[in-house]
Each structure stands twice: as structure tokens, then as C-alpha cells.
Amino acid sequence: MNKKSLAKQIIVLLKEEYPKVKCALVYEKPHELLIATRLSAQCTDVRVNKVTPELFKKFPTIKAFADASEEEVAGYIHSCGLFQTKSRDIVKMCKQLHDDYNDKVPDTVEELVKLAGVGRKTANLVAGELYGKTAFVCDTHVIRLTNRLGLTDSKDAGQVEKQLRKIVPAKEGLGLCHRLVWHGRLVCDARKPNCEKCCLSELCKSRTLR
Numbered sequence: 001m002n003k004k005s006l007a008k009q010i011i012v013l014l015k016e017e018y019p020k021v022k023c024a025l026v027y028e029k030p031h032e033l034l035i036a037t038r039l040s041a042q043c044t045d046v047r048v049n050k051v052t053p054e055l056f057k058k059f060p061t062i063k064a065f066a067d068a069s070e071e072e073v074a075g076y077i078h079s080c081g082l083f084q085t086k087s088r089d090i091v092k093m094c095k096q097l098h099d100d101y102n103d104k105v106p107d108t109v110e111e112l113v114k115l116a117g118v119g120r121k122t123a124n125l126v127a128g129e130l131y132g133k134t135a136f137v138c139d140t141h142v143i144r145l146t147n148r149l150g151l152t153d154s155k156d157a158g159q160v161e162k163q164l165r166k167i168v169p170a171k172e173g174l175g176l177c178h179r180l181v182w183h184g185r186l187v188c189d190a191r192k193p194n195c196e197k198c199c200l201s202e203l204c205k206s207r208t209l210r
Contacts (some may be wrong), residue, residue, distance in 0.1 A: 142184075
């Protein structure tokens with residue numbers, strides 16, 4: 001079976017298993033998703049969602065973040081880890097949004113990656129989630145599962161994105177990545193995948209792990 005056919009079958013099965021999926025990060029405004037995604041680096045979405053309500057209440061606008069000190073922001077995100085780096089990036093990115101983008105979050109990956117602390121994973125999520133653009137959000141779950149399934153053969157997020165773009169229809173990219181994240185959390189664990197309960201086990205080249 002070629003990779004395009006394999007991807008098509010995986011998409012069908014994951015849609016049956018997870019018919020309704022969405023981004024796990026809670027947000028109301030475009031810049032809030034951008035900031036929450038930056039906070040999620042090496043941190044769980046659950047933790048981020050506990051931190052952001054007070055953070056966004058204190059700094060309700062892009063301008064409020066841009067005018068804040070890194071120390072102020074850091075005080076609210078301490079439990080997310082790497083808080084000094086993240087607070088620096090958040091303040092800087094919001095200054096960029098205010099000064100260069102008229103307080104608007106860009107709608108393309110190419111513009112988004114110009115912002116402080118924004119890599120392709122974050123840019124893809126924001127462009128896809130907010131603006132319906134073609135998006136492949138390659139986090140650790142997506143990288144692990146696509147490697148195990150035989151869709152990709154790299155541990156590098158950029159390479160995995162390129163490989164997926166070649167075999168997955170553009171309109172299915174974001175939904176597939178969301179479903180792979182949920183499947184990675186609930187079934188295909190990094191250390192001990194639960195192959196017996198996996199809807200993809202018959203297609204998976206790594207099913208002997210069970």
C-alpha cells in the first residue's frame with residue numbers, strides 16, 4: 001500500500017473514532033490562541049488552560065501585553081515552565097503585532113513565523129484554526145504516530161510536515177493532526193501504546209509493539 005492510500009484509510013478510521021475534534025487550548029480572541037500555543041511548549045494543554053484565564057484577564061488586549069514588562073507576564077505563567085523565555089517572547093510578539101500588524105494576528109504561516117517565539121507548529125495551528133488555512137501541526141504526538149504508522153520517517157517537525165503535505169489532502173491536514181494528538185494521548189502512548197484498543201492497529205507497521 002502506498003503512503004497516500006494508507007493516509008486515506010487512517011483519516012477515515014480516525015474520523016470514525018473521533019468524529020468531533022477541536023483544539024484543546026481555550027481561547028476567545030485570536031492573539032489568545034497565539035499566546036496559549038506559545039505557553040504549551042513543553043507544557044500540557046491542561047496546565048496552560050489553568051493559567052490563561054487570569055493571564056488574559058490581567059492583559060486583555062495585544063496592547064496590554066505589549067506595554068507589560070516581562071516580569072509581570074512571567075508572574076502569571078510561572079507554572080508553565082520556561083517562563084522567562086516565554087514571557088520575553090510573549091511581550092515581544094505583542095509589540096510586533098501592535099507595531100507592525102495593527103493589532104491583528106497574521107493569517108499566513110510565512111508572516112506568523114516572523115513573530116518572536118513562533119515556529120511552524122504554532123504558525124500552522126493559528127493559520128488553520130483561526131483562518132481555515134491548510135495546516136499541518138506537527139507536535140510530538142503527530143511525529144510519533146506518523147512514524148509508527150509508516151507515514152513519515154523523520155523525528156524533525158519540519159520534515160514530518162513536508163512529508164505529510166505530500167500524501168495528505170490539504171483540507172484534511174488540520175483535522176488529521178488534531179485526531180492524531182487525541183489518539184496519542186488516549187491510546188498510542190509514547191512508552192506503552194495500547195495496540196489492542198487501537199482503531200489503526202491493522203494498518204500500523206509497529207503493531208508488533210503489543
